[in-house]
Amino acid sequence: MKTIKNATVVGLGQMGITLARLLMKQNYNVAVWNRTKQKADVLVKEGATFLSNVSDAINASNIIIICVLDYAATKDILFNKLVTDGLAGKTIIQLTTGSPEDARELETWANKHGAHYIDGAIQVAPEQMARPDTTIFVSGKKNAFDFSEAVLKIFGGNIKYLGEKVSAAAAMDLASLSYLYGSLLGFFHAVSISEAEGFPVDLLGSIIREVTPGFTEFMQYEAGVIQSGNFAITQSPLSISVEATERILQSSKAYSINTEVAELSASFFKRAQVAGYEKEELASLIKIFRS
């Protein structure tokens, strides 16, 4: 006998619509709610049920996926528009991006009303969802994760359950975005060097793609060094990076391009040199961050 699977999706922006469609593709009965009703029309034509009252939408399923702009919107919906009586025993999967503090607050609120709560952070754009390598960070109580896992696997092949501390997914989202934005600043400096040299920027793009797997493998290694606390040189002495970042800075000045990013990285490594870490593994730069 075919089991009937129900899920509710709250929030029908770019991501929420994608989530609802993915569930319907897996034969879920999907109830949806969105502040602007018109956005549900296309999904209703595809088989979803629109409920104009958010409490009715939440009552329709045991699994509720929330994906709205931010936590302010989430709180506006849950704290102001929802009748909470029906929440006991339900599982809320929050896929709205938020802060670690937001995640703690919502878990406390959900648990107070007898609901299970999983906090998630999607790492890709809507059209990259449901691929084998689609990464979503999730955290929360293990039983809440167990209830949610089948649905989460519809959304992405790489569900990273980060443990019972509910803030972990949001914290790792901050961490992965910090890595991304640091890399992007480096990328734009690289573009400036290419332009100054008259080197095609599209070719730079493909070169960066080719060298990146080696770089990230190296960073994984350095993370292990930091975790071990043993900074004896095994791969890359910090002194090499003192010279490299100074060379980037001086060459950038010679090219007359923006030097802010080059100055920042050179100054970090210079401080590590002054602090006496030059003859340690590159990973010892973390000591400057910690100070």
Ligand SMILES: NC(=O)c1ccc[n+]([C@@H]2O[C@H](COP(=O)([O-])OP(=O)(O)OC[C@H]3O[C@@H](n4cnc5c(N)ncnc54)[C@H](OP(=O)(O)O)[C@@H]3O)[C@@H](O)[C@H]2O)c1
């Ligand atoms: N899109 C991406 O590439 C991507 C990737 C990873 C993670 N995410 C995360 O996914 C979440 C949703 O992103 P999205 O791309 O779907 O955003 P979006 O297209 O801008 O949609 C925003 C949604 O939030 C709703 N909303 C905003 N303020 C509201 C309020 N005060 N009360 C009720 N509903 C409100 C909107 O309702 P209306 O239709 O009524 O305006 C809409 O459904 C965000 O937290 C985002 O960080 C998105």
